[in-house]
Amino acid sequence: MQIAELYQIYLDYPTICTDTRQITKDCIFFALKGESFNGNTFAEKALEAGAKYVVLDDREYVQDGPAYILVEDVLSSLQALATHHRKQLDIPFVGITGTNGKTTSKELLYSVLSQKFKAFATKGNLNNHIGVPLTILSLPKDLELAIIEMGANHQGEIEFLCHIAQPSHGLITNVGKAHLEGFGSFEGVMKTKGELYDYLKEHNGQVFIQGDNEFLMKMAEDRKLKDIFYYGFSDKNDVQGGLVVADPLLTIFWKERGENGTHEVNTHLTGAYNTENMLAAVAVGLHFGLSAEEINAGLEGYVPQNNRSQITKTDGNTIIADYYNANASSMAAAIENIKVIKAERKAAILGDMFEMGDQSVEEHRKVIAAATAVGLDRLIFVGKAFFGLRDEVVEGDKDVENLMVDETKGVEFYETTEEAKAALVKDPIKDFMILLKASRGMAFERLMEVL
Template identity: 35%
Template structure:
C-alpha cells in the first residue's frame, strides 16, 4: 500500500479527524484486532454479530496508533486513547469503501473486474498470470471478493501496480453495483450465468441482471468480455455503450475455442483463433471448462496489449487458488479436492475431471449444494443422473439434499450408490468404502466443509 497520512484518510473516508496529527502516516489497513501492528490503520468494523470498537484497547496495546471509528465514546474509554490519531465516521464499513475508491484515484493502473456464477476465482487467477507476463499485476488474496474484501484488496495494491484484477462476488441485487461503483473497472469479465444464489435472486434472469450490474458505470471506453455460448451472455441479449468481446465455439465469437484435449489431473490443451491468428495453449489445471476460463483470460489480456504468445506463456504457469480442483495423492489413493464451493454446473465440471483422471475406480463424494431455492431437489437429482451417465463407479452422497443426488444416480442405473445424512456417518464407514487405487472427487458447498473429508482421507 502507498503510504497515506491521516489527513488523507480523513479526506478519503469523508470523516473528521478528532484526535492526533493529520501528518501521521499509515502503511497498511487492518480490520482484525489480533493482527494489528505499528503503522497500521485500524478500521473498527461493526457487523451483525460483532463490534470491533470493543477491541480498541487491544489494538493500541499492540502498537497501532491510527484508527477509523464510528463510536467516539468507545475510544475515550480505551486505555492509551490519548496517544492515537483517529478519524470519526458514521459507518466504518462505508468509510472503508470510500477510502478504497479514493486510493484508486491516486494510482495509475488498469482495473479488470471478474464476476460470474462459477469459475470467477479461476478466471481471476488466469488473468493475473497472463498480465504478469507484461505488467506488475495484483489480485484478490484468497476469496476477498465482497463489500469488505474488495476494498481491502484495493488498499493492498502497491503504488507501482499497473494492473489490478478484482474478483467480485454477490448473492443479492445491488452488491455488484456497489463494487463496480467503487472500483470503476476498465474491463469487465462475466464467466457465466448459472444457478448459484437463485434462492435470493428468483431466477436465472435475475442472476443475469445482478451480474450485469458490473456494467452500470461503463461507457464507450470500457470493455465487457463474456463466454457467449452461455444462454444469457451473447450479442443478442447484451446491449450497451461499451465494447463487447466474446469467446465461444460457434465460429462467430471474437475468440474461437477449438480442439480441447483433456489429460485429467495433468491439465488440458486448447486452441484459440482470433482475427486469423491461431494459438495453442497448455493449461496445467484439470477440467475442460477451464478452456472457457482461459479464453476469457486471453481476451482480457489482449485489451492491454498482451499477445496470444505472451498469454500462452502465462497460462502455462497457472496454479489455482487452494481447494479448486487440487489433485493430491497418498497411499495409492488420489483425491481431487474441489471443496471450496459447489453449484450444479461446477459439480458436473468436477465429475468430468474425475472421469479423465487415471485410477482403478472413480469415486464421487458429493455434498449438498446451497441456495438453490425451489429448484434444489431437481438440481441435486440432475447431478446424480449426470454422474451415472458419465460412468462414475461409486457415488457417495452426503447431506440433507444430497439424498436427491443418490436418487438421481440410482434412477439412471448406477448400482454402487451410498447415502449418508451427514459427514459423521460417512467417516464412520469410510475405511470400508474407499479402496487403494481409487480416484476420489470430494465436492460440496462451502457450508458443508467437505475439506474435513479430504483431510481425513489424506491422514
C-alpha cells in the same frame, strides 16, 4: 472526520486492518461491526498491538488523543476511503464476476498479465462489500494494472461494488444457479451479474464476452454493448480455442481470428470447464498487448490452490479437489468432467449445495440423476439435502424422472461428512480417480485424511 482528511492519514499510514489478530505496526484499525461482535470494543487493544490509528463509530470507546478517529459509520467510511483512493489511480482495473470460475479466471489473468505488467489481483475471496475496499486500499503505489473479483449474493451488490472499484475493463465468466435464496431466480442472477455490463457501458469500458454463451450474448444484446472482445470455441470469436486432452490435466489450443496456426498449452488445471477460463485470459492478454509466448507462459505457470480444480495425489488415490464451492452449474460441469477423464477406476463424492432456496430439492435431484448416469465405480452423496432424496433413489420411485434402480446400484448416502468418513474407513477406496465436490460448509477436507 471527512474522507479527504482520513485519506491524508491513509497516505502516511497505508496499511488497513480490521482484525486485531492481524495488527501490524503503524496500521489503521477499522472497528467494523458484525452480527456477533463490535470492533469498537477492540480499539484500545489494537493500539496496544501497534496500530497508529483506530477508526470508530461508537463514542463510548473513544479516548483522548489523536489516535482515535470518530466517524458516523466505520464500514461506510472504509468504502468511501477505498472509492476515493481508486479515483487517484490512473491505471486499468479489470472487474470479474460470474456464477462459476471467477476466482480461477482472476488467478489466470494475474498469471498471464504479470508476464508484462506490475499487476495485482484480489487475494483469496475478498470479493464482497468489505473485501473489495480492503483490496483497493492494499494496492501498491507502483501498480500498473489491477484485477478485482466481485461476488454477490443479492441484487444490487455488483452495482455497488462497481462504484467502489470503478472497473475500466470487465468480464462475466458465466451465469448459473447459485445463491438463489438472495437472487430469487435465475433471471435475478442474470440481472445482478449484468450490473457489471451496465457499469462498463455507462463508463465506456471494454467488455470481454464468451461469444458462444447464449445467456451472456443476450445480456450484451439487451444492453447494446459496443466495445466487445469475443472469446470462445467457434471461429466467429476474436479468440478461438478448445480442449485437446483432459487426462486429467488439461492441454488446450487457441488462435487469434485470421491466424493460420494454433498455440498449444499444457496446464496444471483439471476440468474441461476451465478451458473457457483460460481463453478469457488469452483474450485479455491479447487486448493488453502480450505476445503469444507471454500468454502461454502465464497459462502454463498457473498452479491451482485452495481446492479449486486442484489435482492432489495421495498414497492411495488421485483426487480432483473441487470443494471450495458448489452450485447447480458447477456441479454439472464437474460431473461431466469426471465422465470424460480417462482412468481405470473412478469415483465421486458429492456434497450438498448450499443457498439453493426453494429449488434445492429439484437441483439436488438433478445432480443425483446426472451422477448415477455416468456409471462410476463408486458414488457417494453426503449431506442433508442429498440424504433427503435417498428413498427416491434406493426404492426407484417411478415418479422421479431419470432415477432408475439399475442405475443406482451401489450408490451410498450419508447425512454428514463424518458419517461418510467413517464409511470410507470401513470400506476404503484405493487406486481410484476421485472427484470431491461440495459447498465449502460441508468441510470435505476432512475426507482427504482417509483417501
